[in-house]
Amino acid sequence: MIRSDAEIEEDAEQQAPPPLAGLVDEYLRVLANERGSSAHTLRAYQRELMNFASHMGARHAAIVRVDQIEHLHIRTYLGTLLERGLSKASTARALAAIRSWFKWLARAGHVEQNVASLVATPKLPKHLPRVPSIEQMNRVVDNVDDDAASWPARDKAILELLYGCGIRNAELTGLNIADIHWGNDAILVRGKGQKQRLIPLGDAAAQALRAYLAERSARLKAKFANVRAETPALFLSLQLRGVGKPAGEGRLTTRSVGRIVKRVAILRGLSADVHPHTLRHAFGTHLLEEGADLRAIQELLGHERLSTTQRYTQLTTAQLEAVYDKTHPRAR
Template structure:
Protein backbone atom coordinates (compact mmCIF):
# COMPACT_ATOMS: atom_id res chain seq x y z
CA UNK A 1 0.00 0.00 0.00
CA UNK A 2 1.22 3.51 -0.76
CA UNK A 3 1.63 5.92 2.14
CA UNK A 4 -0.97 8.66 2.57
CA UNK A 5 1.49 11.51 3.14
CA UNK A 6 3.35 10.82 -0.11
CA UNK A 7 0.13 10.45 -2.13
CA UNK A 8 -1.12 13.79 -0.79
CA UNK A 9 2.26 15.35 -1.58
CA UNK A 10 2.05 14.01 -5.15
CA UNK A 11 -1.36 15.71 -5.56
CA UNK A 12 0.10 19.01 -4.29
CA UNK A 13 3.11 18.58 -6.58
CA UNK A 14 0.77 18.05 -9.57
CA UNK A 15 -1.11 21.26 -8.70
CA UNK A 16 2.21 23.13 -8.51
CA UNK A 17 3.19 21.80 -11.94
CA UNK A 18 -0.18 22.87 -13.36
CA UNK A 19 -0.73 26.28 -11.74
CA UNK A 20 2.78 27.60 -11.13
CA UNK A 21 4.82 26.02 -13.94
CA UNK A 22 2.03 25.76 -16.52
CA UNK A 23 2.90 22.18 -17.51
CA UNK A 24 0.63 20.44 -20.02
CA UNK A 25 -2.05 18.07 -18.72
CA UNK A 26 -0.34 15.20 -20.58
CA UNK A 27 2.95 15.82 -18.73
CA UNK A 28 1.20 16.13 -15.35
CA UNK A 29 -0.77 12.94 -15.96
CA UNK A 30 2.45 11.07 -16.85
CA UNK A 31 4.31 12.39 -13.81
CA UNK A 32 1.44 11.52 -11.46
CA UNK A 33 1.16 8.00 -12.83
CA UNK A 34 4.91 7.45 -12.39
CA UNK A 35 5.04 8.94 -8.90
CA UNK A 36 2.02 7.00 -7.64
CA UNK A 37 3.72 3.84 -8.91
CA UNK A 38 6.82 4.88 -6.94
CA UNK A 39 4.70 5.62 -3.85
CA UNK A 40 3.35 2.06 -4.01
CA UNK A 41 6.92 0.84 -3.57
CA UNK A 42 8.03 3.42 -0.97
CA UNK A 43 6.73 3.25 2.60
CA UNK A 44 7.39 6.91 3.47
CA UNK A 45 9.63 9.88 2.69
CA UNK A 46 12.21 8.26 5.00
CA UNK A 47 12.63 5.46 2.47
CA UNK A 48 12.62 7.87 -0.50
CA UNK A 49 16.35 7.33 -1.12
CA UNK A 50 18.65 7.26 -4.13
CA UNK A 51 19.03 3.49 -3.72
CA UNK A 52 15.23 3.03 -3.72
CA UNK A 53 14.85 5.22 -6.78
CA UNK A 54 17.52 3.26 -8.64
CA UNK A 55 15.88 -0.06 -7.81
CA UNK A 56 12.52 1.36 -8.97
CA UNK A 57 14.06 2.30 -12.34
CA UNK A 58 15.93 -1.04 -12.54
CA UNK A 59 12.59 -2.85 -12.08
CA UNK A 60 11.18 -0.87 -15.01
CA UNK A 61 14.16 -1.95 -17.15
CA UNK A 62 13.61 -5.62 -16.26
CA UNK A 63 9.91 -5.24 -17.15
CA UNK A 64 11.03 -4.16 -20.63
CA UNK A 65 9.74 -0.58 -20.39
CA UNK A 66 10.68 1.72 -23.27
CA UNK A 67 13.57 4.13 -22.87
CA UNK A 68 11.17 7.04 -23.27
CA UNK A 69 9.20 5.72 -20.25
CA UNK A 70 12.41 5.44 -18.21
CA UNK A 71 13.37 8.99 -19.17
CA UNK A 72 9.96 10.28 -18.10
CA UNK A 73 10.12 8.35 -14.80
CA UNK A 74 13.54 9.85 -14.10
CA UNK A 75 12.29 13.35 -14.93
CA UNK A 76 9.24 12.87 -12.66
CA UNK A 77 11.38 11.65 -9.75
CA UNK A 78 13.87 14.50 -10.18
CA UNK A 79 11.17 17.19 -10.33
CA UNK A 80 9.29 15.72 -7.36
CA UNK A 81 12.45 15.30 -5.25
CA UNK A 82 13.52 18.91 -5.85
CA UNK A 83 10.02 20.16 -4.97
CA UNK A 84 9.82 17.91 -1.86
CA UNK A 85 13.03 19.47 -0.47
CA UNK A 86 11.58 22.97 -0.84
CA UNK A 87 8.38 21.82 0.88
CA UNK A 88 10.28 20.28 3.77
CA UNK A 89 9.35 16.65 3.04
CA UNK A 90 13.00 15.74 2.31
CA UNK A 91 16.25 17.03 3.81
CA UNK A 92 18.29 16.35 0.68
CA UNK A 93 17.45 16.15 -3.01
CA UNK A 94 17.69 12.37 -3.30
CA UNK A 95 16.99 12.18 -7.04
CA UNK A 96 19.58 14.81 -8.04
CA UNK A 97 22.18 12.10 -8.80
CA UNK A 98 19.86 10.01 -10.97
CA UNK A 99 21.10 9.89 -14.55
CA UNK A 100 18.50 10.26 -17.26
CA UNK A 101 18.58 7.43 -19.83
CA UNK A 102 19.25 8.66 -23.33
CA UNK A 103 16.20 8.32 -25.55
CA UNK A 104 17.02 7.37 -29.13
CA UNK A 105 15.70 9.95 -31.59
CA UNK A 106 13.45 8.26 -34.13
CA UNK A 107 13.19 10.17 -37.36
CA UNK A 108 9.61 11.42 -37.55
CA UNK A 109 7.46 10.27 -40.45
CA UNK A 110 6.88 13.06 -42.93
CA UNK A 111 4.78 13.54 -46.03
CA UNK A 112 6.50 14.75 -49.15
CA UNK A 113 5.25 18.04 -50.61
CA UNK A 114 3.03 16.33 -53.20
CA UNK A 115 1.39 14.14 -50.52
CA UNK A 116 0.84 17.15 -48.28
CA UNK A 117 -0.69 19.10 -51.15
CA UNK A 118 -3.04 16.19 -51.94
CA UNK A 119 -4.05 15.91 -48.28
CA UNK A 120 -5.07 19.58 -48.21
CA UNK A 121 -7.73 18.89 -50.85
CA UNK A 122 -8.78 15.52 -49.48
CA UNK A 123 -11.03 16.27 -46.49
CA UNK A 124 -13.49 13.38 -46.01
CA UNK A 125 -16.35 15.61 -44.84
CA UNK A 126 -20.06 14.66 -44.74
CA UNK A 127 -21.25 17.89 -46.41
CA UNK A 128 -20.06 21.16 -47.91
CA UNK A 129 -20.15 23.15 -44.65
CA UNK A 130 -18.01 20.58 -42.83
CA UNK A 131 -15.71 20.43 -45.87
CA UNK A 132 -15.06 24.18 -45.65
CA UNK A 133 -14.26 23.89 -41.94
CA UNK A 134 -12.09 20.79 -42.36
CA UNK A 135 -10.17 22.27 -45.31
CA UNK A 136 -9.48 25.45 -43.32
CA UNK A 137 -8.20 23.38 -40.36
CA UNK A 138 -5.94 21.27 -42.60
CA UNK A 139 -4.51 24.28 -44.43
CA UNK A 140 -3.86 26.15 -41.18
CA UNK A 141 -2.18 23.18 -39.50
CA UNK A 142 0.10 22.62 -42.49
CA UNK A 143 0.76 26.33 -43.09
CA UNK A 144 1.82 27.04 -39.51
CA UNK A 145 2.96 23.69 -38.10
CA UNK A 146 0.92 24.44 -34.98
CA UNK A 147 -0.21 21.76 -32.53
CA UNK A 148 -3.82 20.48 -32.51
CA UNK A 149 -4.24 21.80 -28.93
CA UNK A 150 -3.22 25.24 -30.22
CA UNK A 151 -5.60 25.08 -33.19
CA UNK A 152 -8.62 24.23 -31.03
CA UNK A 153 -7.81 27.15 -28.72
CA UNK A 154 -7.87 29.81 -31.45
CA UNK A 155 -10.53 32.53 -31.14
CA UNK A 156 -11.84 34.73 -33.95
CA UNK A 157 -10.04 37.71 -32.41
CA UNK A 158 -6.69 35.92 -32.74
CA UNK A 159 -6.71 36.24 -36.54
CA UNK A 160 -5.26 39.28 -38.30
CA UNK A 161 -6.50 38.81 -41.87
CA UNK A 162 -4.83 41.99 -43.12
CA UNK A 163 -1.39 40.73 -42.10
CA UNK A 164 -2.15 37.00 -42.57
CA UNK A 165 -1.03 36.23 -39.02
CA UNK A 166 -2.56 34.36 -36.12
CA UNK A 167 -1.97 34.60 -32.37
CA UNK A 168 -1.30 31.16 -30.87
CA UNK A 169 -1.18 30.16 -27.21
CA UNK A 170 1.39 27.38 -26.89
CA UNK A 171 2.84 25.20 -24.13
CA UNK A 172 3.27 26.91 -20.77
CA UNK A 173 0.80 29.62 -21.92
CA UNK A 174 3.49 31.14 -24.15
CA UNK A 175 2.02 33.35 -26.84
CA UNK A 176 3.47 33.63 -30.33
CA UNK A 177 2.42 35.18 -33.63
CA UNK A 178 2.65 32.93 -36.69
CA UNK A 179 2.12 33.86 -40.35
CA UNK A 180 0.11 31.84 -42.86
CA UNK A 181 0.03 31.91 -46.65
CA UNK A 182 -2.53 32.50 -49.38
CA UNK A 183 -3.82 28.91 -49.52
CA UNK A 184 -4.67 28.95 -45.80
CA UNK A 185 -6.09 32.49 -46.09
CA UNK A 186 -8.41 31.45 -48.93
CA UNK A 187 -9.63 28.35 -47.06
CA UNK A 188 -10.08 30.38 -43.87
CA UNK A 189 -12.11 33.08 -45.69
CA UNK A 190 -14.43 30.46 -47.18
CA UNK A 191 -15.01 28.91 -43.74
CA UNK A 192 -15.55 32.27 -42.02
CA UNK A 193 -18.14 33.25 -44.65
CA UNK A 194 -20.32 30.31 -43.51
CA UNK A 195 -19.14 29.66 -39.94
CA UNK A 196 -22.32 31.24 -38.49
CA UNK A 197 -24.38 28.39 -39.99
CA UNK A 198 -22.71 25.93 -37.58
CA UNK A 199 -21.44 28.03 -34.67
CA UNK A 200 -23.10 28.59 -31.30
CA UNK A 201 -19.82 29.53 -29.61
CA UNK A 202 -19.22 33.24 -30.24
CA UNK A 203 -15.42 33.11 -29.84
CA UNK A 204 -14.05 29.81 -31.19
CA UNK A 205 -12.63 29.89 -34.73
CA UNK A 206 -13.44 26.21 -35.28
CA UNK A 207 -16.59 24.57 -33.94
CA UNK A 208 -17.92 21.03 -33.83
CA UNK A 209 -21.21 19.72 -35.22
CA UNK A 210 -23.11 20.90 -32.13
CA UNK A 211 -21.76 24.41 -32.47
CA UNK A 212 -19.37 24.46 -29.50
CA UNK A 213 -15.57 24.75 -29.69
CA UNK A 214 -14.19 21.78 -31.60
CA UNK A 215 -12.28 19.21 -29.55
CA UNK A 216 -8.89 17.73 -30.33
CA UNK A 217 -10.23 14.25 -31.13
CA UNK A 218 -12.40 15.62 -33.94
CA UNK A 219 -9.44 17.48 -35.44
CA UNK A 220 -7.27 14.34 -35.27
CA UNK A 221 -9.95 12.34 -37.09
CA UNK A 222 -10.13 14.97 -39.85
CA UNK A 223 -6.33 15.03 -40.30
CA UNK A 224 -5.93 11.24 -40.26
CA UNK A 225 -8.78 10.71 -42.74
CA UNK A 226 -7.36 13.27 -45.19
CA UNK A 227 -3.64 12.54 -44.93
CA UNK A 228 -3.32 8.98 -43.50
CA UNK A 229 -0.89 10.43 -40.90
CA UNK A 230 -1.30 11.89 -37.42
CA UNK A 231 -1.50 15.67 -36.80
CA UNK A 232 1.95 15.39 -35.18
CA UNK A 233 3.32 13.96 -38.45
CA UNK A 234 1.67 16.82 -40.36
CA UNK A 235 3.48 19.25 -38.01
CA UNK A 236 6.75 17.40 -38.73
CA UNK A 237 6.03 17.68 -42.45
CA UNK A 238 5.42 21.43 -42.24
CA UNK A 239 8.70 21.96 -40.37
CA UNK A 240 10.67 19.78 -42.78
CA UNK A 241 9.24 21.51 -45.86
CA UNK A 242 10.07 24.95 -44.37
CA UNK A 243 13.70 23.89 -43.81
CA UNK A 244 13.93 22.31 -47.25
CA UNK A 245 12.64 25.61 -48.66
CA UNK A 246 15.56 27.43 -47.05
CA UNK A 247 14.03 28.65 -43.76
CA UNK A 248 16.46 29.42 -40.94
CA UNK A 249 16.44 26.89 -38.08
CA UNK A 250 15.77 29.60 -35.46
CA UNK A 251 12.83 30.94 -37.48
CA UNK A 252 11.32 27.44 -37.60
CA UNK A 253 11.92 27.10 -33.85
CA UNK A 254 9.97 30.33 -33.28
CA UNK A 255 7.14 29.32 -35.62
CA UNK A 256 6.71 25.91 -33.97
CA UNK A 257 6.93 27.30 -30.44
CA UNK A 258 9.86 25.10 -29.40
CA UNK A 259 11.51 26.32 -26.20
CA UNK A 260 14.77 24.61 -27.17
CA UNK A 261 16.61 24.72 -30.48
CA UNK A 262 17.61 21.09 -29.84
CA UNK A 263 13.98 20.04 -30.37
CA UNK A 264 13.90 21.79 -33.75
CA UNK A 265 17.23 20.29 -34.81
CA UNK A 266 15.68 16.84 -35.25
CA UNK A 267 14.21 18.21 -38.51
CA UNK A 268 17.68 18.87 -39.90
CA UNK A 269 18.33 15.13 -39.54
CA UNK A 270 15.09 14.45 -41.42
CA UNK A 271 16.02 16.73 -44.30
CA UNK A 272 19.55 15.29 -44.56
CA UNK A 273 18.14 11.74 -44.51
CA UNK A 274 15.76 12.65 -47.35
CA UNK A 275 18.57 14.28 -49.33
CA UNK A 276 20.63 11.10 -48.97
CA UNK A 277 17.68 8.99 -50.13
CA UNK A 278 17.13 11.18 -53.21
CA UNK A 279 20.87 11.12 -53.98
CA UNK A 280 21.04 7.32 -53.70
CA UNK A 281 18.05 6.94 -56.03
CA UNK A 282 19.09 9.56 -58.57
CA UNK A 283 22.89 9.69 -58.79
CA UNK A 284 24.52 7.29 -61.26
CA UNK A 285 27.51 6.75 -58.96
CA UNK A 286 25.64 6.61 -55.66
Protein backbone atom coordinates in the same frame (compact mmCIF):
# COMPACT_ATOMS: atom_id res chain seq x y z
CA MET B 1 3.98 21.52 32.76
CA ILE B 2 2.55 18.14 31.92
CA ARG B 3 1.03 17.97 28.44
CA SER B 4 -1.89 15.78 27.55
CA ASP B 5 -1.65 12.90 25.10
CA ALA B 6 -4.01 14.79 22.78
CA GLU B 7 -1.67 17.83 22.69
CA ILE B 8 1.38 15.66 22.03
CA GLU B 9 -0.47 13.83 19.24
CA GLU B 10 -1.64 17.12 17.71
CA ASP B 11 1.93 18.46 17.63
CA ALA B 12 3.15 15.23 16.07
CA GLU B 13 0.53 15.49 13.34
CA GLN B 14 1.51 19.10 12.61
CA GLN B 15 5.21 18.21 12.40
CA ALA B 16 4.72 15.05 10.37
CA PRO B 17 5.57 15.53 6.70
CA PRO B 18 2.73 15.27 4.19
CA PRO B 19 2.30 11.91 2.47
CA LEU B 20 3.72 11.44 -1.02
CA ALA B 21 0.32 11.88 -2.65
CA GLY B 22 -0.08 15.22 -0.89
CA LEU B 23 3.23 16.45 -2.26
CA VAL B 24 2.21 15.31 -5.73
CA ASP B 25 -1.00 17.33 -5.45
CA GLU B 26 0.96 20.35 -4.24
CA TYR B 27 3.33 20.10 -7.19
CA LEU B 28 0.43 19.80 -9.64
CA ARG B 29 -1.04 23.00 -8.22
CA VAL B 30 2.30 24.73 -8.82
CA LEU B 31 2.31 23.50 -12.41
CA ALA B 32 -1.23 24.73 -12.98
CA ASN B 33 -1.14 28.06 -11.16
CA GLU B 34 2.44 29.25 -11.46
CA ARG B 35 3.66 27.64 -14.66
CA GLY B 36 0.40 27.57 -16.61
CA SER B 37 0.78 23.95 -17.69
CA SER B 38 -1.89 22.57 -19.98
CA ALA B 39 -4.57 20.14 -18.86
CA HIS B 40 -2.87 17.44 -20.93
CA THR B 41 0.46 18.01 -19.13
CA LEU B 42 -1.24 17.99 -15.73
CA ARG B 43 -2.99 14.69 -16.47
CA ALA B 44 0.27 13.11 -17.63
CA TYR B 45 2.23 14.25 -14.58
CA GLN B 46 -0.55 13.21 -12.23
CA ARG B 47 -0.66 9.74 -13.76
CA GLU B 48 3.10 9.21 -13.66
CA LEU B 49 3.65 10.60 -10.16
CA MET B 50 0.65 8.90 -8.57
CA ASN B 51 1.79 5.60 -10.08
CA PHE B 52 5.22 6.14 -8.52
CA ALA B 53 3.68 7.10 -5.16
CA SER B 54 1.50 3.96 -5.24
CA HIS B 55 4.55 1.83 -6.05
CA MET B 56 6.46 3.28 -3.11
CA GLY B 57 3.54 2.62 -0.77
CA ALA B 58 3.15 -0.96 -1.95
CA ARG B 59 6.83 -1.96 -2.24
CA HIS B 60 8.42 0.23 0.43
CA ALA B 61 5.83 0.70 3.17
CA ALA B 62 8.54 1.68 5.66
CA ILE B 63 9.26 4.83 3.66
CA VAL B 64 6.82 7.49 4.85
CA ARG B 65 8.83 10.62 4.05
CA VAL B 66 9.88 11.79 0.61
CA ASP B 67 13.42 12.53 1.84
CA GLN B 68 13.83 8.81 2.55
CA ILE B 69 13.59 7.98 -1.14
CA GLU B 70 16.93 7.16 -2.76
CA HIS B 71 17.89 6.93 -6.40
CA LEU B 72 17.95 3.13 -6.14
CA HIS B 73 14.23 3.17 -5.32
CA ILE B 74 13.55 5.13 -8.49
CA ARG B 75 15.79 2.85 -10.56
CA THR B 76 13.94 -0.19 -9.20
CA TYR B 77 10.61 1.42 -10.11
CA LEU B 78 11.74 1.96 -13.70
CA GLY B 79 12.79 -1.68 -13.82
CA THR B 80 9.30 -2.76 -12.80
CA LEU B 81 7.83 -0.63 -15.59
CA LEU B 82 10.04 -2.35 -18.16
CA GLU B 83 9.16 -5.76 -16.71
CA ARG B 84 5.48 -4.94 -17.15
CA GLY B 85 6.11 -4.42 -20.86
CA LEU B 86 6.26 -0.63 -21.03
CA SER B 87 8.44 0.74 -23.78
CA LYS B 88 11.68 2.57 -23.08
CA ALA B 89 10.04 5.77 -24.27
CA SER B 90 7.20 5.40 -21.77
CA THR B 91 9.68 4.60 -19.01
CA ALA B 92 11.73 7.67 -19.92
CA ARG B 93 8.58 9.82 -19.67
CA ALA B 94 7.92 8.44 -16.20
CA LEU B 95 11.48 9.29 -15.14
CA ALA B 96 11.17 12.80 -16.60
CA ALA B 97 8.07 13.43 -14.46
CA ILE B 98 9.80 12.10 -11.33
CA ARG B 99 12.89 14.21 -12.02
CA SER B 100 10.78 17.33 -12.44
CA TRP B 101 8.93 16.58 -9.21
CA PHE B 102 12.15 16.04 -7.25
CA LYS B 103 13.64 19.22 -8.70
CA TRP B 104 10.68 21.12 -7.25
CA LEU B 105 10.90 19.16 -3.98
CA ALA B 106 14.53 20.27 -3.60
CA ARG B 107 13.71 23.91 -4.34
CA ALA B 108 10.79 23.83 -1.89
CA GLY B 109 13.02 22.36 0.84
CA HIS B 110 11.29 18.98 1.10
CA VAL B 111 14.49 17.14 0.13
CA GLU B 112 18.17 18.09 0.19
CA GLN B 113 18.95 17.02 -3.34
CA ASN B 114 17.30 15.78 -6.50
CA VAL B 115 18.11 12.08 -6.22
CA ALA B 116 16.19 11.43 -9.45
CA SER B 117 18.94 13.26 -11.36
CA LEU B 118 21.28 10.37 -10.45
CA VAL B 119 19.14 7.90 -12.42
CA ALA B 120 20.15 7.43 -16.06
CA THR B 121 17.52 7.76 -18.75
CA PRO B 122 16.83 4.49 -20.61
CA LYS B 123 18.61 4.46 -23.96
CA LEU B 124 16.05 5.17 -26.65
CA PRO B 125 16.37 3.90 -30.20
CA LYS B 126 17.26 6.73 -32.53
CA HIS B 127 14.70 6.99 -35.28
CA LEU B 128 13.57 9.94 -37.33
CA PRO B 129 9.86 10.52 -37.92
CA ARG B 130 8.70 9.84 -41.44
CA VAL B 131 7.80 13.16 -43.06
CA PRO B 132 5.59 13.39 -46.15
CA SER B 133 6.99 15.26 -49.12
CA ILE B 134 5.79 18.72 -50.14
CA GLU B 135 3.84 17.17 -53.03
CA GLN B 136 2.18 14.65 -50.72
CA MET B 137 1.17 17.33 -48.24
CA ASN B 138 -0.26 19.54 -50.97
CA ARG B 139 -2.30 16.61 -52.25
CA VAL B 140 -3.74 16.00 -48.79
CA VAL B 141 -4.54 19.61 -47.91
CA ASP B 142 -5.94 20.45 -51.35
CA ASN B 143 -8.34 17.49 -51.39
CA VAL B 144 -10.43 17.62 -48.23
CA ASP B 145 -13.71 16.57 -49.79
CA ASP B 146 -16.96 14.95 -48.66
CA ASP B 147 -15.56 11.45 -49.09
CA ALA B 148 -12.81 12.13 -46.54
CA ALA B 149 -14.36 14.64 -44.15
CA SER B 150 -17.57 14.95 -42.16
CA TRP B 151 -17.29 18.76 -42.27
CA PRO B 152 -14.99 19.57 -45.21
CA ALA B 153 -14.72 23.33 -44.61
CA ARG B 154 -13.75 22.84 -40.97
CA ASP B 155 -11.40 19.94 -41.63
CA LYS B 156 -9.63 21.77 -44.45
CA ALA B 157 -9.06 24.76 -42.15
CA ILE B 158 -7.66 22.40 -39.52
CA LEU B 159 -5.17 20.87 -41.96
CA GLU B 160 -4.21 24.29 -43.31
CA LEU B 161 -3.34 25.53 -39.81
CA LEU B 162 -1.53 22.37 -38.72
CA TYR B 163 0.63 22.26 -41.86
CA GLY B 164 0.57 25.93 -42.88
CA CYS B 165 1.37 27.28 -39.40
CA GLY B 166 3.09 24.30 -37.76
CA ILE B 167 1.08 24.55 -34.55
CA ARG B 168 0.59 21.73 -32.07
CA ASN B 169 -2.68 19.83 -31.77
CA ALA B 170 -3.42 21.30 -28.33
CA GLU B 171 -2.60 24.79 -29.61
CA LEU B 172 -5.05 24.30 -32.47
CA THR B 173 -7.95 23.15 -30.29
CA GLY B 174 -7.23 25.96 -27.83
CA LEU B 175 -7.67 28.67 -30.47
CA ASN B 176 -10.49 31.17 -30.07
CA ILE B 177 -12.03 33.34 -32.77
CA ALA B 178 -10.47 36.39 -31.11
CA ASP B 179 -7.02 34.84 -31.68
CA ILE B 180 -7.29 35.45 -35.43
CA HIS B 181 -5.65 38.81 -36.10
CA TRP B 182 -6.93 39.55 -39.58
CA GLY B 183 -5.32 43.01 -39.68
CA ASN B 184 -1.87 41.54 -39.10
CA ASP B 185 -2.44 38.35 -41.10
CA ALA B 186 -1.47 36.34 -38.01
CA ILE B 187 -2.87 34.06 -35.33
CA LEU B 188 -2.12 34.24 -31.62
CA VAL B 189 -1.07 30.82 -30.32
CA ARG B 190 -0.72 29.77 -26.68
CA GLY B 191 2.02 27.18 -26.48
CA LYS B 192 3.50 25.13 -23.68
CA GLY B 193 3.47 26.91 -20.35
CA GLN B 194 0.92 29.37 -21.80
CA LYS B 195 3.70 31.10 -23.73
CA GLN B 196 2.21 33.18 -26.52
CA ARG B 197 3.50 33.72 -30.03
CA LEU B 198 2.17 35.28 -33.21
CA ILE B 199 2.37 33.12 -36.32
CA PRO B 200 1.91 34.43 -39.87
CA LEU B 201 -1.36 33.38 -41.46
CA GLY B 202 -0.79 32.43 -45.09
CA ASP B 203 -3.26 33.16 -47.86
CA ALA B 204 -4.39 29.54 -48.19
CA ALA B 205 -5.00 29.20 -44.45
CA ALA B 206 -6.83 32.55 -44.30
CA GLN B 207 -9.07 31.56 -47.20
CA ALA B 208 -9.88 28.22 -45.58
CA LEU B 209 -10.64 29.92 -42.25
CA ARG B 210 -13.02 32.41 -43.85
CA ALA B 211 -14.91 29.62 -45.61
CA TYR B 212 -15.16 27.65 -42.38
CA LEU B 213 -16.25 30.63 -40.28
CA ALA B 214 -19.11 31.34 -42.68
CA GLU B 215 -20.35 27.75 -42.31
CA ARG B 216 -19.74 27.83 -38.56
CA SER B 217 -21.97 30.88 -38.19
CA ALA B 218 -24.68 29.36 -40.40
CA ARG B 219 -24.70 26.10 -38.42
CA LEU B 220 -24.98 27.91 -35.10
CA LYS B 221 -27.91 29.99 -36.38
CA ALA B 222 -29.66 26.94 -37.78
CA LYS B 223 -29.38 24.94 -34.57
CA PHE B 224 -30.09 27.79 -32.17
CA ALA B 225 -32.66 29.75 -34.15
CA ASN B 226 -34.48 31.11 -31.11
CA VAL B 227 -31.53 31.24 -28.72
CA ARG B 228 -28.46 33.41 -28.87
CA ALA B 229 -25.70 30.84 -28.65
CA GLU B 230 -22.15 32.13 -28.56
CA THR B 231 -18.88 30.34 -28.02
CA PRO B 232 -15.32 31.68 -28.18
CA ALA B 233 -13.93 28.36 -29.48
CA LEU B 234 -12.73 28.50 -33.06
CA PHE B 235 -13.09 24.85 -34.01
CA LEU B 236 -16.38 23.22 -33.00
CA SER B 237 -17.54 19.62 -32.94
CA LEU B 238 -19.82 18.45 -35.72
CA GLN B 239 -22.86 18.18 -33.45
CA LEU B 240 -22.03 21.46 -31.64
CA ARG B 241 -22.24 19.58 -28.34
CA GLY B 242 -22.01 21.82 -25.32
CA VAL B 243 -22.77 25.06 -27.12
CA GLY B 244 -25.46 27.04 -25.34
CA LYS B 245 -25.03 25.16 -22.06
CA PRO B 246 -23.51 26.63 -18.89
CA ALA B 247 -19.72 26.63 -19.29
CA GLY B 248 -20.15 24.79 -22.60
CA GLU B 249 -18.11 25.74 -25.67
CA GLY B 250 -18.56 22.85 -28.09
CA ARG B 251 -14.79 22.93 -28.59
CA LEU B 252 -13.26 20.20 -30.74
CA THR B 253 -10.99 17.83 -28.81
CA THR B 254 -7.41 16.87 -29.66
CA ARG B 255 -8.54 13.25 -30.06
CA SER B 256 -11.10 14.29 -32.66
CA VAL B 257 -8.46 16.29 -34.53
CA GLY B 258 -6.25 13.19 -34.58
CA ARG B 259 -9.05 11.15 -36.15
CA ILE B 260 -9.77 13.86 -38.73
CA VAL B 261 -6.14 14.12 -39.81
CA LYS B 262 -5.65 10.36 -40.01
CA ARG B 263 -8.82 9.77 -42.03
CA VAL B 264 -8.05 12.44 -44.63
CA ALA B 265 -4.36 11.49 -44.87
CA ILE B 266 -5.01 7.77 -45.40
CA LEU B 267 -7.64 8.40 -48.05
CA ARG B 268 -5.16 10.65 -49.87
CA GLY B 269 -2.39 8.06 -49.94
CA LEU B 270 -0.35 8.66 -46.80
CA SER B 271 0.64 5.95 -44.32
CA ALA B 272 -1.55 5.00 -41.38
CA ASP B 273 0.93 6.37 -38.83
CA VAL B 274 0.13 9.98 -39.74
CA HIS B 275 -1.05 12.16 -36.85
CA PRO B 276 -1.31 15.94 -36.24
CA HIS B 277 2.32 16.18 -35.11
CA THR B 278 3.36 14.72 -38.48
CA LEU B 279 2.08 17.90 -40.10
CA ARG B 280 4.10 19.98 -37.64
CA HIS B 281 7.23 18.00 -38.53
CA ALA B 282 6.43 18.51 -42.21
CA PHE B 283 6.05 22.27 -41.65
CA GLY B 284 9.51 22.58 -40.06
CA THR B 285 11.23 20.20 -42.46
CA HIS B 286 9.82 21.81 -45.61
CA LEU B 287 10.73 25.30 -44.39
CA LEU B 288 14.30 24.13 -43.87
CA GLU B 289 14.40 22.42 -47.26
CA GLU B 290 13.33 25.67 -48.90
CA GLY B 291 16.10 27.64 -47.19
CA ALA B 292 14.49 29.08 -44.07
CA ASP B 293 16.78 30.10 -41.20
CA LEU B 294 16.87 27.62 -38.32
CA ARG B 295 16.27 30.32 -35.71
CA ALA B 296 13.25 31.61 -37.61
CA ILE B 297 11.85 28.07 -37.64
CA GLN B 298 12.52 27.86 -33.90
CA GLU B 299 10.39 30.97 -33.31
CA LEU B 300 7.58 29.74 -35.55
CA LEU B 301 7.46 26.34 -33.84
CA GLY B 302 7.73 27.82 -30.37
CA HIS B 303 10.71 25.68 -29.39
CA GLU B 304 12.41 26.82 -26.20
CA ARG B 305 15.75 25.30 -27.24
CA LEU B 306 17.42 25.49 -30.61
CA SER B 307 18.60 21.91 -30.15
CA THR B 308 14.97 20.78 -30.50
CA THR B 309 14.67 22.59 -33.82
CA GLN B 310 17.99 21.15 -35.00
CA ARG B 311 16.26 17.79 -35.21
CA TYR B 312 14.86 18.97 -38.53
CA THR B 313 18.43 19.33 -39.79
CA GLN B 314 18.83 15.61 -39.10
CA LEU B 315 15.67 14.95 -41.08
CA THR B 316 16.89 16.75 -44.18
CA THR B 317 20.38 15.25 -43.83
CA ALA B 318 18.84 11.78 -43.77
CA GLN B 319 16.88 12.60 -46.90
CA LEU B 320 20.04 13.86 -48.63
CA GLU B 321 21.86 10.67 -47.69
CA ALA B 322 19.02 8.60 -49.13
CA VAL B 323 19.18 10.53 -52.41
CA TYR B 324 22.97 10.17 -52.52
CA ASP B 325 22.87 6.44 -51.85
CA LYS B 326 20.25 5.96 -54.53
CA THR B 327 21.68 8.12 -57.30
CA HIS B 328 25.45 8.60 -57.00
CA PRO B 329 27.44 5.96 -58.92
CA ARG B 330 30.16 5.76 -56.27
CA ALA B 331 27.62 5.09 -53.52
CA ARG B 332 26.50 1.79 -54.99
